[in-house]
Amino acid sequence: MQFNQLGLSAELLRAIDDKGYTQATPIQQQAIPLILEGKDLLAGAQTGTGKTAGFTLPLLQLLQRSSPGPRPVRVLILTPTRELAAQVGESVRVYGRHLPFRVAEIYGGVSINPQISKLRKGVDIVVATPGRLLDHLQQKTIDLSGIEILVLDEADRMLDMGFIRDIRRIFQVLPNERQNLLFSATFSNEIRRLAADLLNAPTEIQVARRNSPVEGVKQLVHPVDRRRKRELLSHRIGVENWKQVLVFTRTKHGANRLASQLSADGLVSAAIHGNKSQGARTRALEDFKSGAVRVLVATDIAARGLDIDRLPHVVNYELPNVPEDYVHRIGRTARAGQEGHAVSLVCVDEHGLLRGIERLLKSEIEKQIIPGYEPDPRIKAEPVETGRRQRPNGQRAGDRKNARGGAPNARSGQRQRSTSRRRRAAV
16 A cells, blocks of 8 residues: 555655655554544554554644644653664654654653753653653653653563553553554563553554564574584674674673674674663664674663664574564564564573474474584583573562652652663663
8 A cells, every 4th residue: 555545644745755665564554544543552563564654654644633832742652762762753753854843852871951951942742761751750841731642662562671660650640531552562461451551442453473573584593502602603794794783692791792702803893782871872873774883782672672774684692581582683674575684593501492482483493503513412501691680579670660659759759760760771
């Protein structure tokens, strides 16, 4: 279906044409008309399916239908990570380039003062991570009483990261009369419960089989000993002449170490994870997109929401502990109909993780042993390092909780801001 068949305004069609797009993706074909009708939406879509434009375009058109004098915040888009907030904010600017609306991104890791200044000047759309948005609410630097549309993007990841209490606190300050859009790659029971609380008679759409990988991704497993993974990775990048490679590790320390080792091998590499400053993360991503960095080594949280056009290669240097994260990882490639290549380097420690992934996919992944890198059958499996610390009550380190609820006093607000800083450091 062509974009000009979806009932979008001339200004939006002009912006779409500027991008060189004509054909809407399946999620866009289904979501845009429903959103324009004002319906609440529960949408299941993998990354790389065009879902950001699927809600950005219709919400911009809905804003055109009314134009109040002052500039209250009328649309709130919640995202799990800084990178995704920046990506969505840029999408709003690109598609709204011929419209008068203003957008502000609100996330941690950077100074709050420029965000306050922008909010004071008036914005129509706010794209925010939950922790920093609560900081603004506590400081009374943002008013959400005029919200007309709420979007939860990648809601499954927000729940995985422990944001559920923050999200529910934000709901409490929003007006009851609003349109709600929830996008999620997977529909867990917790997502269903959140949707039941948030959405009003929603229409449900799903453009891919639950937890299925994006079409166009060629998946391959290379069995290898744990101590030879880095050597094999460098070998494959060199022999296959891979120009742009996104590599996943389980831990921040592992990402740093691997990036240093690959750089020593002559492959220009950079690491991106929660301990890096926002500026360092942004520079690393820009260098990767431009080709100045050949290999970007990332943890799952930092890589969530990365939008890289025509990324040809994703490597699982270490398999994820959660099978669904495998789907999210390889969804970084084969975006917007492109073909992609997903390689997993699997040692004896990870055979159980691989079986869990294959059960989720309901199929086996092709195995290929590289000559000279055959696994040593004498090596025994060792426990897999997760890089996650657990609190006694099961709360992940960095989770933000307020047992009292409601408006905090000065001392509790100070504690919460400190906790918020720790949360943002983990994102």
